Amino acid sequence: MNTILNKIGEIRLTPCRFFGFWVILFTLVLALTSCSDDLDVQQSYPFTVEVMPYGDKITKGQTVELRFEIKPEGNYANTLYTIRYFQYDGEGTLKLVDGPVLVNNDRVLLESKTFRLNYTAQSSEAVKFGIWIEDNFGSTPWQQTFEFNSKDSGDDGGKTPGIINPVNPGTITPIGL
Secondary structure, eight states, X not given: OHHHHHHHHXXXXXXXXXXXXXHHHHHHHHHHTOOOSOOOOOOOOOEEEEEOOOOSEEOTTXXXXXXXXXXXXXXXXXXXXXXXXXXXXSOEEEEETTSOEEOTTOOEEESSSEEEXXXXXXXSSOEEEEEEEEETTOOXXXXXXXXXXXXXXXXXXXXXXXXXXXXXXXXXOOTTO
């Protein structure tokens, strides 16, 4: 044992040997603690869909435009969104603006996170349909039901619910004049 310690003590410590020792030690530690091949890349993010306000009255032959914007909580470039709808009451067609007419319960790929739908009533009765938007990762789909009443049913006094008439602010006098 003393001979080994004596030989170690006789070795001259040079800067090259000192830094070489640390490089070899660092390389060993890095090699033994390297990461696994499994990358933790989050692909599926929860999302919401914003719908612009729309009127709730419709007559036969009239078209109502619905505007949507998908807002995911994160961004993954390969996320695809599909839309489908189901009409419960009434008759009409739902069409992607600059796209195909949607068929009940058929999925259609959305090309953008911002899109518009045109619903055209084909009957004078009340209309009710649901829209589902899903991503390609199977996360919880977004769903909303849309209802339109016939303009002929009931009299609401000429006012459309949800529309606020502007208030006249009176005369405005600039400050300092």
